[in-house]
Amino acid sequence: MRERKMADVMFGAREVFFRRGYEGASVDAIAAEGKVSKATMYSYYPSKEQLFLGVVESECGRLAEEILRPLSRASEPRALLEELAQRIVDLVLDDTYIRLLRTCIGASEALPEVGEVYFRAGPKPARELVGQVLERLTREGALDVDDARRASDHFIHLCVSGLLMPRLLAVKRAVKPEKHAGEAVAALLRLYGSNHRDKVP
Amino acid sequence: MRERKMADVMFGAREVFFRRGYEGASVDAIAAEGKVSKATMYSYYPSKEQLFLGVVESECGRLAEEILRPLSRASEPRALLEELAQRIVDLVLDDTYIRLLRTCIGASEALPEVGEVYFRAGPKPARELVGQVLERLTREGALDVDDARRASDHFIHLCVSGLLMPRLLAVKRAVKPEKHAGEAVAALLRLYGSNHRDKVP
DNA sequence: TACCGACTAGACGGTATAGTTAAGTCTGAA
DNA sequence: TTCAGACTTAACTATACCGTCTAGTCGGTA
Numbered sequence: 001m002r003e004r005k006m007a008d009v010m011f012g013a014r015e016v017f018f019r020r021g022y023e024g025a026s027v028d029a030i031a032a033e034g035k036v037s038k039a040t041m042y043s044y045y046p047s048k049e050q051l052f053l054g055v056v057e058s059e060c061g062r063l064a065e066e067i068l069r070p071l072s073r074a075s076e077p078r079a080l081l082e083e084l085a086q087r088i089v090d091l092v093l094d095d096t097y098i099r100l101l102r103t104c105i106g107a108s109e110a111l112p113e114v115g116e117v118y119f120r121a122g123p124k125p126a127r128e129l130v131g132q133v134l135e136r137l138t139r140e141g142a143l144d145v146d147d148a149r150r151a152s153d154h155f156i157h158l159c160v161s162g163l164l165m166p167r168l169l170a171v172k173r174a175v176k177p178e179k180h181a182g183e184a185v186a187a188l189l190r191l192y193g194s195n196h197r198d199k200v201p
Numbered sequence: 202m203r204e205r206k207m208a209d210v211m212f213g214a215r216e217v218f219f220r221r222g223y224e225g226a227s228v229d230a231i232a233a234e235g236k237v238s239k240a241t242m243y244s245y246y247p248s249k250e251q252l253f254l255g256v257v258e259s260e261c262g263r264l265a266e267e268i269l270r271p272l273s274r275a276s277e278p279r280a281l282l283e284e285l286a287q288r289i290v291d292l293v294l295d296d297t298y299i300r301l302l303r304t305c306i307g308a309s310e311a312l313p314e315v316g317e318v319y320f321r322a323g324p325k326p327a328r329e330l331v332g333q334v335l336e337r338l339t340r341e342g343a344l345d346v347d348d349a350r351r352a353s354d355h356f357i358h359l360c361v362s363g364l365l366m367p368r369l370l371a372v373k374r375a376v377k378p379e380k381h382a383g384e385a386v387a388a389l390l391r392l393y394g395s396n397h398r399d400k401v402p
Numbered sequence: 403t404a405c406c407g408a409c410t411a412g413a414c415g416g417t418a419t420a421g422t423t424a425a426g427t428c429t430g431a432a
Numbered sequence: 433t434t435c436a437g438a439c440t441t442a443a444c445t446a447t448a449c450c451g452t453c454t455a456g457t458c459g460g461t462a
Binding site: 102118119150 | 219220221223224225303304305306309310311313316317319320324350351354357358359361362363366367369372373388391
C-alpha cells in the first residue's frame with residue numbers, strides 16, 4: 001500500500017508540475033490530481049520543494065535509463081548511427097520528456113540544482129554514449145573523428161535541429177520527422193566520414 | 202515622465218519575471234524592483250498577464266532586431282558565414298536573451314502565446330536570414346545547398362551545439378566558445394561546400 | 403496663489419497558498 | 433473482536449497573492 005500511494009503522489013505531482021511549473025503548481029492541486037490527501041503527501045515529502053526535486057530526480061532517472069539502454073548489436077556503421085539518431089529524435093518527440101525538460105529549464109534559475117540534475121541525466125550521458133560509439137567507429141575505420149566530444153555535440157544537434165525549439169516552446173506545428181534521423185546520419189557521414197580529409201576545404 | 206515611468210515598470214517586470222518566472226513573480230516584487238507604485242503599474246497594464254505579455258513582446262522585438270541587423274558587406278563567403286555564426290553564438294551567450302528564452306519556455310505550456318511570440322521573433326527569422334545567405338552563396342557557387350531550410354537548421358544547430366543546453370539549464374560550466382563559430386563554419390563547409398558531391402558517401 | 407495631472411505609500415477585500423492538526427474510517431492480521 | 437497502522441476529510445493558521453482604492457505628495461503652469 002505504501003508503494004502504491006507513493007506512486008500516486010508522484011503521478012499527481014508530475015502531472016501538475018509539468019502543467020503549471022514549479023511555482024504555478026499548488027499542493028492542493030497535486031493532492032487532488034493524485035487522489036491522495038495532503039496529510040499523506042506530507043508524510044512522504046516534507047515540503048513542496050522536496051516533492052518537486054523527487055519528481056525531477058525520478059523522471060531524470062527514467063530518462064538516463066532510456067538514453068543508456070543497450071544498443072542493438074548492429075554491426076553496420078550506418079545502421080548503428082541511425083539507431084542512435086532515432087533514439088535522440090524519439091526523445092525529443094516524447095511528450096513526457098519534453099515537458100520534463102521544459103519544467104527543468106523554467107525552474108533552473110530559481111533552483112539551479114534542478115538544471116544540474118537534468119543535465120547529468122540527459123545531455124551529459126547522451127554525449128558520452130554517442131562519443132563512445134563515434135570513437136569505436138573511428139577505430140574501426142568507418143569514421144574519422146578527432147574530437148569525439150565535439151563530434152558528438154554536432155551529431156546530437158543535427159538530430160534535434162528544427163525539432164527541439166518548436167517542441168520546447170510548445171509551438172503547434174506539423175513536425176514531420178520521418179526522415180529526420182536518416183538525414184542527420186547522412187550529414188554526420190559527410191562531416192566525419194572516413195574519407196572526409198580527402199576534400200579540399 | 203510617462204515614458205520614463207513606463208520604462209521603469211518594464212525594467213522591474215523584466216527582472217522579476219526572468220528571475221522567478223511568470224507564476225513565481227509577484228506584482229509587489231515587480232513594483233518594488235522598478236521603484237514604482239502598484240497604482241502606477243496598473244495604470245499602464247491592466248493585469249499581471251498583460252504586463253508579462255508586454256515584457257515578452259518588447260524583449261522579443263529587441264531580439265528580432267538583433268537577429269535581423271544588417272550584415273557587414275563582407276564578400277568573402279567564409280567571412281560572411283563566420284559573421285553569422287558569431288552572431289548566433291553571441292546570442293546564446295547573452296544573459297538577457299537566454300533568460301528570456303528560459304522564461305518563455307517555462308511559461309509556454311500555460312501560456313502558449315508566449316512560445317509562439319518567441320518563436321516568431323527568434324528561431325524563425327534566424328532560420329530565414331541564414332537560409333537567404335546560404336541560397337545566395339549557392340547561387341554564387343560557393344556552396345551547394347539543395348534544401349535551404351534544412352541547411353539553415355543544420356548551421357544554426359552546429360553553432361549552438363554544446364552551448365545552448367548548459368546555458369538554458371543554468372549549468373555553471375567554464376564554456377570556452379572562442380573557436381566555436383569558426384568550427385561551426387568549418388563543419389558547414391564540409392557539409393555543404395560546393396564540392397561535397399564529389400565525395401563517395 | 404490655485405490648480406492639475408502624475409505619482410506615491412499603504413491599506414483593503416477576497417481569495418489562494420503552504421503546511422499542520424484533529425477526528426474519524428478502513429484494512430488486515432492476531 | 434481487537435488492535436495498529438495507514439489513510440481521509442475537513443478545518444485551521446498564517447502568510448501571500450492580485451487588484452482596487454484612498455489620502456496625500458510633488459512639480460509645473462496659469
